[in-house]
Amino acid sequence: MRGSSPIVAPEQKASRQLSTLQRFLQYLKPYKKEVFIALTLVAIGAASQALGPFLIGWSIDNLIVPGNLQGLIMILVVLVAVYIGGILAIRAQIYRVGWIVQNMLAKLRQDIFLKVQSLPISYFDRSEAGDLMSRLLNDVSVIDQTFGRTIAQMLGNFFSLLGIIIAMLAINLRLGILSNLVVPLMIVTTSLFARWARQRFRLTRQTIGNLSTKIEEGISSVREAQAFNRVSLNIAEFDALNAANRDANVNAVAITAAFLPSIDFLNTLATGGVLAYGGYLAVTGAATVGTVTAFLLYVQQFFRPIQILSQFYTQAQSALAAVERIFWLLDEPSQLNDAPDAVEMPAIEGDVRFENVKFGYNPNQLVLKGVNIHAKPGQMIALVGPTGAGKSTIINLILRFYDVSGGAVKIDGVDVRRVTQASLRRQIGIVLQDNILFGGTVAENIAFGRPQATQAEIEAAAQVANLHEFITSLPQGYCTLLGERGASLSQGQRQLISIARAVLVNPRILILDEATSSIDTRTEALVQAAIARLLSGRTSFVIAHRLSTVTQADQVLVVQEGQIVEQGTHTELMAQQGVYANLYSLQLGAATPVG
Numbered sequence: 001m002r003g004s005s006p007i008v009a010p011e012q013k014a015s016r017q018l019s020t021l022q023r024f025l026q027y028l029k030p031y032k033k034e035v036f037i038a039l040t041l042v043a044i045g046a047a048s049q050a051l052g053p054f055l056i057g058w059s060i061d062n063l064i065v066p067g068n069l070q071g072l073i074m075i076l077v078v079l080v081a082v083y084i085g086g087i088l089a090i091r092a093q094i095y096r097v098g099w100i101v102q103n104m105l106a107k108l109r110q111d112i113f114l115k116v117q118s119l120p121i122s123y124f125d126r127s128e129a130g131d132l133m134s135r136l137l138n139d140v141s142v143i144d145q146t147f148g149r150t151i152a153q154m155l156g157n158f159f160s161l162l163g164i165i166i167a168m169l170a171i172n173l174r175l176g177i178l179s180n181l182v183v184p185l186m187i188v189t190t191s192l193f194a195r196w197a198r199q200r201f202r203l204t205r206q207t208i209g210n211l212s213t214k215i216e217e218g219i220s221s222v223r224e225a226q227a228f229n230r231v232s233l234n235i236a237e238f239d240a241l242n243a244a245n246r247d248a249n250v251n252a253v254a255i256t257a258a259f260l261p262s263i264d265f266l267n268t269l270a271t272g273g274v275l276a277y278g279g280y281l282a283v284t285g286a287a288t289v290g291t292v293t294a295f296l297l298y299v300q301q302f303f304r305p306i307q308i309l310s311q312f313y314t315q316a317q318s319a320l321a322a323v324e325r326i327f328w329l330l331d332e333p334s335q336l337n338d339a340p341d342a343v344e345m346p347a348i349e350g351d352v353r354f355e356n357v358k359f360g361y362n363p364n365q366l367v368l369k370g371v372n373i374h375a376k377p378g379q380m381i382a383l384v385g386p387t388g389a390g391k392s393t394i395i396n397l398i399l400r401f402y403d404v405s406g407g408a409v410k411i412d413g414v415d416v417r418r419v420t421q422a423s424l425r426r427q428i429g430i431v432l433q434d435n436i437l438f439g440g441t442v443a444e445n446i447a448f449g450r451p452q453a454t455q456a457e458i459e460a461a462a463q464v465a466n467l468h469e470f471i472t473s474l475p476q477g478y479c480t481l482l483g484e485r486g487a488s489l490s491q492g493q494r495q496l497i498s499i500a501r502a503v504l505v506n507p508r509i510l511i512l513d514e515a516t517s518s519i520d521t522r523t524e525a526l527v528q529a530a531i532a533r534l535l536s537g538r539t540s541f542v543i544a545h546r547l548s549t550v551t552q553a554d555q556v557l558v559v560q561e562g563q564i565v566e567q568g569t570h571t572e573l574m575a576q577q578g579v580y581a582n583l584y585s586l587q588l589g590a591a592t593p594v595g
Helices: 010-064 069-118 121-125 129-171 173-179 182-220 222-227 231-284 289-330 391-398 421-425 442-446 455-464 468-472 491-505 521-535 570-576 579-587
Strands: 352-359 368-375 380-384 406-411 428-431 509-513 539-543 555-560 563-568
Touching: 010 069, 010 129, 010 289, 069 129, 069 289, 129 173, 129 182, 129 289, 173 231, 173 289, 182 231, 182 289, 231 289, 352 391, 368 391, 368 563, 380 391, 391 406, 391 509, 391 539, 428 491, 428 521, 442 455, 442 491, 455 468, 455 491, 455 521, 491 521, 509 521, 555 570, 555 579, 563 570, 563 579, 570 579
Parallel strands: 380 539, 380 555, 428 509, 509 539
Antiparallel strands: 352 368, 352 406, 555 563
């Protein structure tokens, strides 16, 4: 399934997890000073936690037993001051660590978004939008919940545990060693549970990605699902993915549910051991009552941080699984790289050549098989032929969304692989059948390709596109907010905005991909008039199923099975009585096909 995790040998998992953690910690580099301050605050908070039981035990032996009331009051004041200082340090530590982690996550989200924007088109051919959304939102959310909200507590408990161990060993070595005998058992227990949990949490991240994809598909295609009576089938498919996600999470929770009682049992075991052996030492005079009391308090404190650290460790398996998925995305090869010696594309005149071009999305299956095209500056080139013949592929190669497998695409004699992609695409405009509009204003949508355009330039482009009158009739004119994807507009109105967008960019090469196939006849007249103005003086490539729209083309190229099988003007091709003439006659409803 697309978006699933790569299979890794068991012996590689631990190494990969460590590598993932090390890479994630690289995001801390810009915050070294803040990390030092946070760790200092953590140490202060931990010291206050470790000092409390010691003061209580010392007070029993040296103040309560002798009856020193004044000294007891003073030590109580000191104890209160220690705990207040610790509370303030912990509060400051939580804020500081939270600030650091949130900045790390903001940078991680930025890296993901930038990566998505730079991925080659081929990546989206094999990946679902829902899975990408899951990585950007759900996976980062899991990391936030684990590291952003509990890392401060985890650090505090780690240092508290360290301070408690030191204090216990310093006060009474024998009792200290006894209390720490359960630590190896806890380490083994945690390691076993973590190993079981890791794969289960990784599976939960995969299933939520699959579920997100299905939800995104279900929302975007609800009209089609109802029209084709697929509602029941879609629900069944969703239920299966939802059940898989539920089962994966239940299995992960089952591991956590079994882990916590195991830690509680070890806690009880250690407390009983300290009470029995400490009581024996107190009775025989080898230890004081205050020492035993301090140890019982330490044992209670000792297991709380261990329990929290253990919980964090199991939760971290889910977070690291999410981090892994994010890094798999970040490690995807970026868009087609510019050549090391790539130069800026000069001002385009519009001479476009395909020289024996071969290309395949799959290396073993060519889509284009030796295509030769020559478009002179200012010419209109029409691409016609059945779906899947290779028309859109030709367009994609002009824009260099992909690199040719053989031959070359040249503009003004320059191989498009020898210039920077930005300078190439800056001079190419495109109008698609289904144009994407955004939730901003009408003006912002027109200026999508030139955000720095002035209001006057935007309005001038709208006038060329036969759109100005419609826009001024809107409640806020050019400042009217469009709904998501321009849902409040008709298909024709969205198409006119797309044309205005292309006008504003003022491209030297223009690509029209089925630009009038989904609009009514009246709107088509407006669109055709706008397109005629847009085409003037520009080299253009027009993909059209309505052959009546390309009769004025300078060249009509008939594409079949990745090859140009016919080319010429409309008149020339009709005279040949070949494939084009047959298609044209069929579209006009001729009783008997020609050819």
